[in-house]
Amino acid sequence: MNALSIAGLRKTYGNVAAVDGIDLEIPKGCVFGLLGPNGAGKSTTFKCVLGLIRASAGRVLFAGAPLEPGAFERIAYVPERSVLYDWMSVREHIAYMQSNFRGFDPERARELLAQLGVGDERKKVRALSKGMRTATAVALAFARRIDLLLLDEPTSGLDPVNQRTVLNLIINEAAQGTTVVFSSHQIGQVERAAERIAVMQRGRIVLEGVVDDLKAGRKIVEGILPSDDFSINGLASDARIARIERNGRILRAYVTEQPEGIADRMNALGAQGLRVVDLSLEDIFLDAVAPKAATASIVEGV
């Protein structure tokens, strides 16, 4: 049974769909990275999933069951904007968490706060920098005993050392079987910590998969054709190719799976000097949200 199961989730404001029909299955123990440009609907998705804003349509299940108040004991959520109280000290927040969550470990919280450089717990939240607020919110969340962690940009505003600490906290939780869903603009972090990702754009999911499988399948296969007007009939209809760019004798195929097979096929068609170019997650992400449209002149003859 999946830790989190989302089906047909929608949230509309007037006639604008902030979340436009999302389906996601997140297995237990998975670290799931949610990527997407600003305004893609990531934060709205988090809030709808947790019932903090009412979804217009859709169904969300936590370990197979709809959300009920008791479930919050085993779920932690760190929103994009800190929900700490300005007028309260860090120590008061620790006491507050302790009285609200049975699984909260104040010693662990202090340990994490120290690790993240929030030294003086008598300080009011008001006096903390943005990064230190994020660090405090993250430390309080990780000090709870939970099954599911939802983190909306948990590393934003953190210095590189603390970013790495938070990534290792995520990895440590995952190694203990906690399911973690986190959003981030830092693709390098998602690339490290996440096993699976989804890329959102304009309220929809435009790409989803296991990071390593996406990297294994998505490559550019480049080859040189014998002449400018050489015909490679049928290649464009190969389901493994997302799109083809052609510039004179240079043929470039954006492959989604089995790049070696495409290279062999292009070779059999007469292309030479075949190169399979690896794509980083950043390349794959950018291609998913803004594929460079191949112009008519380039695809002509394909």
Added chain:
Amino acid sequence: MPVIFTVDPRSGIPIYLQIIEQVKRSVALGLLAPGEQLPTVKQLALDLTVNPNTVARAYRDLEHDAVIETASGRGSFVRANGSADAASVAAGRDVARSEIDGAVRAAKSLGLERSAVTELFETSLDRWLPEES
């Protein structure tokens, strides 16, 4: 145990494949001896700051390739059957095979004939691995 593996998560090569290659290399070079324990999945994940399931996937494949074996509850170990030499030769061959495969593939796509590729290999062999006289 000091970390002997390095991976580049930003590369387009899947992280689990990078780990597999590193482990095979380490066995081939004797950095990991037969019977030696590998870091736990959690430990290696934290050392490299990569997802634990990704490390677990690499270990599963290494087990499948008979490079390591996992004793439940005790951890993963470099396979100890046969001599140290046999294990390292096998792992070395695995790594080299994929390099050579890539080289032949590249030569083919550059339009070279089999005879030309054979000639290149012989030249290369004479240079790096000359037969003892």
